[in-house]
Amino acid sequence: MTELFNTLSGGNTVSGDLSARLRERLAAAAEREGILDIAYRTVDTPVGSLLLAASPAGLLRVVYETAGHDEALSELAQKVSPRILRAPARLDIVVRQLDEYFTGRRRSFDVPLDLHLTSGFRRTVLGHLADIDYGRTESYAEVAAAAGSPRAVRAVGTACAANPVPVVLPCHRVVRSDGSSGGYVGGPDAKQTLLALEEA
Incomplete structure (x- = not known):
């Protein structure tokens, strides 16, 4: 080797x-040989190129190109392990489910997740995101209440912005109380594309 x-x-x-x-x-x-800690690959989607990274425990990161793929890999090398390789096969199931989602044949994801990069209230918010059904939205205030901290509206926004696996955990379904879309890690166009896809 x-x-x-x-x-x-x-x-x-x-x-x-x-x-x-x-x-x-x-x-x-x-x-x-058990020395591949993080496998990664990229996939082209209607919201641009996404970097996918997985540990043996599950999907660790989904990164929009606008956020910087190389920067994300460097951060993973520092925070998780430098033993990172482009190893597409480990991520085949994620790619298949993303394709099904973007072609309207899948409404939720069923892949193991490795969420050890997040903790505390942010982790609680991420746990709730999977409960927001396809085609529905919730306000930041509703998510804060569901996460047990009704006044933590800004913290919900921060948790969504730090979501390590956007699309798969649908932070794009969290909007402002007035119905406007609000911010999104992939940018406003990506958020509108995802919401429009789910409305169709």
């Missing part, structure tokens, strides 16, 4: 096809 890694990272020039095959072999070997 060391020889394979050196081929990929040591400056040797290999064709795109060969490089992809070598990376697949490296990821498979790392998975077999």
